[in-house]
Amino acid sequence: MSRGLAALERFLSQAGFDRAPWLVVAFGSGIAAWFALPSAAHWIALCAGCALVAAAALAPWSGRDRWPYLAAALAVLPLMVAAGCLTVWARSAAVGESALARPISGVFVGRLLDVEPQPALARDRLVMAVREPGTGRALKVRINVPAEGLSSRPALGDLVRFRARLMPPAAPMLPGAYDFARTAWFKGIAASGTALGPLEVIERGDGSRGRLAALRQGLADHIRQGIGGEDRAAGRNGPEVGAGGGAGIAIALVTGDQGGIPEADAEAMRDSGLAHLLSISGLHVSAVVGAVYLLVVRVLALFPWLALRVRLPVVAAGAGALAGLGYTLLSGAEVPTVRSCIGALLVLAALALGREPLSLRMLAMAAWCVLLLWPETLMGPSFQMSFGAVLALVAVSTSAPARRLLAPRDEPVGTRALRHLAMLLLTGVVIDLALMPIGLHHFHRAGVYGALANMLAIPLTTFAVMPLLAGALLLDVVGAGWPLWWLAGRAIDLLTGIAHAFASLPHAVTTLPAAGPLPYVAFVAGALWIGIWSGRVRWLGAPLAAAGAALLALAPHPDILVSGDGRHVGIVTEGGDRVFVLRDGGEGYARDNMMELAGLEREPAALDRWPGARCNRDFCVLAMERGKGTVQVLVSRGRDAVPERALAAACDRADIVISDRWLPRSCHPRWLKVDRTMLGRTGGLAIRVDARRIHTVAAGQGEHGWWRPAEPTPCRRAASLPAQRFPAPQESGGAARGCLRSPAKPV
Template identity: 30%
Template sequence: MLLSAGVYLAGMRGASMRILCMTDRLLLGQQGHLFPWAPVCLAVGIGGYFLLPFEPAVMAHVVVLGIGALCLGAALVRPGGLAALGWIAALVAVGFCLAGARSHRQAAPVIGWHYYGPVEGRVVGLDRSASDVPRVTLDQVRLRRTSPDRLPERVRISLHGPDAELRAGQRIMTTASLSPPMGPTEPDGFDFRLDAWFKRLGAIGYARGPVVTVAPPEANSLSLRIFALRRILSERITTVLPGDVGGFATAVTTGDRSTLGQGAVEALRASNLAHLLAISGLHMGLLVGFVFAALRLFLSLVPPLALRLPVKKVAALGAMAAASFYLALSGANVATERAFVMAMVALGAVLIDRRAISLRSVAIAALIVLVMRPEALLGPGFQMSFAATTALVAVFGWLRDAPWRALSGWKHQLFTLVLSSTVASLATAPIGAAHFNTLSHYGLIANLLSVPLMGVLVMPAAVVALLLSPLGLESLALSVMGWGLRWILLVAHWVAGFDHAQGHVLRPMGAVLPMLALGSLWVMIWQGRGRLFGVIPAVAALVLWAGSPRPMVLISDSGSLVGVMTGAGRALSKERGAGFEARNWLAGDGDGADQPHAAARWPAAGDPGGAAADPADQKGVRIIETEAGVIAHVIGKRGAGAFGGCPVPMLVVTSVPMEPRAGCDIYDPPRLRRTGSIALTPDGRMRTAREAAGRRPWSDPPRRRDQ
């Protein structure tokens, strides 16, 4: 028996050694190509932090960082293929700790109650809300009868009242309704509280009354001076280019979307041209490329300069300065920061005589962005930007020595344009579909007709307009810019008007995007035939996506809406009100119906699946039989007065507080505030948003400042 055990252990040891030797050989074969995996490992650590159902203690971060340091030490002591495993562990640990440190550094008070009354603050941001009204962000906030230690650092208010002239640094007052940033509309859905946490937004709301100026604008900081400059430029642009064309122009030059109508935004989204609104890699690349080429051409045409200066490097320095100015002018949001970092890495490569565009430069840019803002990993902007860039670099790298390079002239340019648009669209389509649940069927056509014009007309005209603006001569360049933007808007509305221009996609389960990303990255980064193994997790992710389950019943966190899955799609308990929840639920189902159509699916009293004939159904009580049991939605005080009780066991959802009743499992606003939104499966299992979010800083935020 002892002999058998010894033979078994020897066999296990031999198998382990063979696996280690095989791993060592594989990793040695990848030497020189492992650096692009560094941001992937960092992202794994960041994602691990955000996936936790609880907030790790400081000691946990210390332990994780210590383990990472030990693994890194082992990798440095014993070089070779296996040393890469030590680097992987160290980068994962660093990503985990970076995310934790950033989360705690962004801590700020969040109001824990609904507030109505005067709000005073300083204007530090202006944009446009989804309801197509101006939206202002305030700091240095004051609220009535609220102690300073409970005041939120920033609030954001949608202005539904009379138009107001707002300036950067201006101190204003209005009467507003404020509430804490809302949680997810369904468990495991998008959590706005997380986004608000990293923006230090402690309250959001709306105002219907006038806005009063308390103090004139003050520009006592660099950020406010830049914000004031953006507003001045935006006003000068919209004076020359009124309407949506001017709003589009200000969006691509200063990042200000406050004057662009919601109709134009929807058309751009439906035609897959919404990426032209965000100042991202395309705009920064076009700007930097134009400045670089113009400076290089100018210097080359001056013989004394061309003979004495490294023209290419001087042009790169000039393009760097232009990129830095554009970053500051556009507000330095996350998307623009990503684009700026990538542009600076590419131009830096020119300065040191390296290849400007490579997977290594993309990896450096991703590392810088993740170190600065780990939370960017969760946003669609980061994911789509780096997915498109990585795919383009990989594909054109594979084709660098391919026969297609024999093409010349317009054939080469046309092939490059079509291929780049196709690759970028394919790389970003799954990410956009997962986040926004829509897919543009004709987006490639719209991009082929629009993107070239951005490069040859719109961005060069924008650069010239900015150069001429100090002289007050920007009108001519802006008019030329307007021609291009009018064409793009015309294309957007034309494509958006096609039948079935926009498809609707089921919301995938949480594991789908990470699996798809890792599989795709394996195909693009791994060298040799082994890259084909990346197809397996990518295909598995698509299969999981197709079979992603949706909740049978959804209940909003205010009790104002109930959605039940039926054979015709999700039936909603109301045709008006709670529109945000209704849109999100239907989008998650991949359902293109609007709220009134979804409400018409709710069975009437006496119909199959509906309640027994009961006049209360017409008085604010909607009852439906589901596989999970009988559910009643009591709407408002009228419904509460008409509701007669529960003759059979019922789950009762109500938008007003209600006393306990026999046979009723009541979910009213006080109870729903503790649970958040609710999802029910067909077998009656319940999952709440509170359970899904866990106890994290953004789901259980501080109500007071530390003294």
């Protein structure tokens, strides 16, 4: 052990690495641990354990004089882990708001806090402050208002009366799906719903809250008129609004509002790997800041008297900082934009001080600032993909081979351009490889040709689309911006054409089923090791990252998917090439989630089309061939009460019973009974029949404030109805008996 500690101490003393990134990694690990651990007792134990390790490393008998680098690491890193855990815990306690206990409907009076126009969906999304009926508790709610309910747009701060049905924020529909309840918790939203009629403004606000929002909306309307033409801008909420994708994409690039982008264009941008262009982040902020910086430097350099007496880079950095801050406020100051603004400000500070602008220390400082203010963003794809892309960029650009490739040399201009083009392609490929597992983990799909598409789209957006939009807005001050509006529209058409072209290529999109957190954690750990270390030691993380990526790619598909309310059931074929759904209602949220979590793109089929399935109005019985045996599945599909004795007999012949009702105690399938009682405790399910494994939504929630299991329901007797309602299943081999206690009466 002594020789091992000495070798580790020697390695740390000679590595010459930057310690700041590892401190931020430890801070983020504490945040991730808070989300992963289930209860306050575990969080306290983690913090106490970290404090004990730090105290032991600083103790006189610890040998800190003999191993100073190792002792410093063991003293500081655990404290950063504890600090991350405590930071997100405090953030959760400060902003979290308990959700509604149950759905409610009625007439509400509330103060308008925020407006998100979504013209492409013919609706607006409003955030209101209301009082909970009965308790008088102040609530923040989010409602969708259809276009016909917005005869006059309310302004921020207005007091509004509206009729709506409000629901608690939805938990993930299936394991690995989007967790809106967690997002709503950290936004302080206690309910969401849809307005059931027009809104009525009963008291106008003072207008102080909505000036920036009004400016942003006015700018969006101006862009829509400039690019889409007056015929599109004539009716704010008519069906023609948002009909063209050019205006919607232009508005997204300038104001960050993506509500006007048609779904076809948005899907093409996602599948081609260009979706990051639509959300204002590092590319857009850096383009604005860089353009202002260069413009100020070049203009001021024309005045020799000023150039000899003033440090022009400092003045230009100040102007760029003001431009970045103004752009961030104008675009709504969302977390990704604020994160990008912080990074841009740090780069400007480095330029003003004559330091290296793009470094791991700058990236670590920007990440720490964001995590300190919004620690919950660590778990979202936006934070992970943006910082992952910058980390890959820094790692590639600062590596020895890249420095040799870009080193100045005496050569023709064409050769130099080819070297830079090769570096651009290499960087794009590395960033694409780094981001693909992140996209597959969060969205279960990723574009294959993202590197090539970005090579064309990023220069087009940076050097054509955004300068044309900025120039058109400036020239419109004197009414002369129409030529640039026309050019900007053609450039955006070219951008969407690139997206559609790459998205339509064969095998342009890779889809994979949900794989669980462990493979993803392994990939992230290995990728961080590769990105932060320098020299040969960085490649020690390659096996771990490769193993994590391989496990993500080889994740087995689930056999059965059951939504948290039991109303949506998907059964996947043995080859994993198609899913059969209980309710084939066409496109919708439930259908998309089923296909996404199963990792499939082929259109689903109705459950009664399963080979050999026997269905009637109340139940379906089907046989699943898995491994060496056959599994009989009984799925309820009706809402009528059924004879309990007939139900019990059908359960005895089935291996798995799935229902959105409360099943009686007499229902004893051979292996698993899934009913409303079980789903109330577990949430949605992903079942692997061959391995007898059940993945639940509840397993990843713990005792965090946004997760509340359903309360048990009292037992009731089943009503007796004549007639046999169960198709006769085939007999199959026995399996382990499993039964959950449940009320007696099916609903």
